[in-house]
Amino acid sequence: MEQYETLLAAVAAPAGDGREVFDPATGDLIAAAPADTTAALDDAVARAVAAQPAWAARSDEERRQALHRMADAVERSADALAELLSREQGKPLNGPNARFEVGACATWLRVTADTPLPTEVVVDDGTDYAELHYRPIGVVGVITPWNWPMLIAIWQIAPSLRMGNTVVAKPSEYTTLSGLALLAVLNQELPEGVLNPVAGAGDLGAALVVKPELGKIMFTGSTATGKRIIEASAGNVTRLTLELGGNDAGIVLPDADPVAIAENLFWGAFINTGQTCAALKRLYVHDSVYDAVCLALVEVAKAMPMGVGLDEQNVLGPLQNRMQFGVVDRLVEAAKASGARVLLGGEPDRDQPGNFYPTTLIADIDPQNPLVVEEQFGPALPIVRYSDVEEAIALANAADVGLGASVWSGDRDAARAIAARVQAGTVWINSHGGVHPMIPFGGVKQSGYGLEFGTEGLKSVSAPQVVNG
Missing domain, CATH: 3.40.605.10 (Aldehyde Dehydrogenase; Chain A, domain 1)
Structure with a gap:
């Protein structure tokens, strides 16, 4: 060895x-x-x-x-x-x-x-x-x-x-x-x-x-x-x-169980501290379950320890480089300045020696906010409220990239019907970002x-x- x-x-x-x-x-x-x-x-x-x-x-x-x-x-x-x-x-x-x-x-x-x-x-x-x-x-x-x-x-x-x-x-x-x-x-x-x-x-x-x-x-x-x-x-x-590049969208339908999907939503967005091409980077949640999804995500996120990678208890780490720290910081500050609601995080220690950006959840954010339309590639997830699934599909498809996407629902057939209309190389149902060595993977658009x-x-x-x- x-x-x-x-x-x-x-x-x-x-x-x-x-x-x-x-x-x-x-x-x-x-x-x-x-x-x-x-x-x-x-x-x-x-x-x-x-x-x-x-x-x-x-x-x-x-x-x-x-x-x-x-x-x-x-x-x-x-x-x-x-x-x-x-x-x-x-x-x-x-x-x-x-x-x-x-x-x-x-x-x-x-x-x-x-x-x-x-x-x-x-x-x-x-x-x-x-x-x-x-x-x-x-x-x-x-x-x-x-x-x-x-x-x-x-x-x-x-x-x-x-x-x-x-x-x-x-x-x-x-x-x-x-x-x-x-x-x-x-x-x-x-x-x-x-x-x-x-x-x-x-x-x-x-x-x-x-x-x-x-x-x-x-x-x-x-x-x-x-x-x-x-x-x-x-x-x-x-x-x-x-x-x-990707800016993967997730669409949560009104019949989804917020507590049941919360942990999969979290890891879809925050695996590798959000530094994954096919991570969940913008989440569209139906108004009827919006508050419950936000609450369940906060509860999961608060339980995930972040710190030095060699410490065995940690599951989230720093951003790999200071350039990426700056990208995430800029986008979160833009969201805060717009009046979006910070559910968790959003206040980094910019003077620390490491590139740690806290796990951040941002709610009630305009769908055209930079944190939504630009790829953040870090631990900050914008959660957008919608009332009409047609609106959510249109917003998901508005990006010029299409690596992955996901649909979250208790009805698999309904989720697959939505997935067929989403412009992405892979659309996951009730999960996001998982890859398998026998399942083809690739993107569309840019x-x-x-x-x-x-x-x-x-x-x-x-x-x-x-x-x-």
Whole structure:
């Protein structure tokens, strides 16, 4: 089993080099993160190109077994990975946080390894015969975010490797150490050049996406950055999977039981302290149950401890960086200035060393308030009152993004009828944000395009080929 100190030493920059990384909960120095040059990026791409033919030549069964060995490696180092993730990203060890994320990495590797992708016979009528196969693309560039830096990396790396591609992976500059640590553990079970880490800021990512050697780019992050990737990669006609910004809506119908749904509502909004692309970010509640839902949410939220991630009792942590703290603070202050009612929180200690923003619930807020129409990406939930479900659907669909949404009701058929009218890649019923390695996931509108997970995820990192005859 890898120890925390050993793992950190393996990925940190030498003393005096790199960029200092501080714990977002305490302000303490963790280590220095390496920063690669464009020459190092060139070398990583060249290694990936050189290694790809031999990796693709392995049988599907051999690559599947490699993914299982990678899962074993993650499990062997789970404690060290979770500790580093908690220190650098800020998320607590417990709850749906650091230990959960590391465990999910192993699960996703195993399920991706075992997902079937048989050859499809598309025509066999006695005269014509054609099969649809899925071949490797070549080299896949992976650029991952800071909110779920290990799990989202696995979402992109595991199917890419399974399908015979090699990978160049760049973790976020905000969670470089966590990303590199995961890649180091995975590389214990892979041949040289199959999985190639690079570390740096946005300029390195920009240099990666224009590489003509890349056949595919997978990116999770903001819509603004996604648009730049589309433009930069267009000259190479590079395939893209983009999971971009979201501002997920939830609609609570009048027959919902406020107490029964309160905890699921809370975790839908506040998992990872609200720093999740497909978190519940604006909640529309029917007037007949509005006050009861607000009261039930406050009771759940008050019971959820927030603090330093390494303290075992905490389930909510700090915002990962001061920039995001500023975004949440600005939006909550705008809501307060408009006369919206603060049910809980809303008064951060701006002088503390950590980036803690208190769990905040805002009621009686105008549906056009900035806290509602902008993505806050933090622990502040606006709760909007409505009286006509048509109004709630229109408000939910007014955003230019559509990653996820949810409908809350005691009548599943009624909820599904509403869900069919909501413009989002996934609509959950009586829950929000849960993902499954066999259920396809992706957004609509400016939340990006392309599907991940399951069979569709394997297809997305493959080049389809028809064999006709």
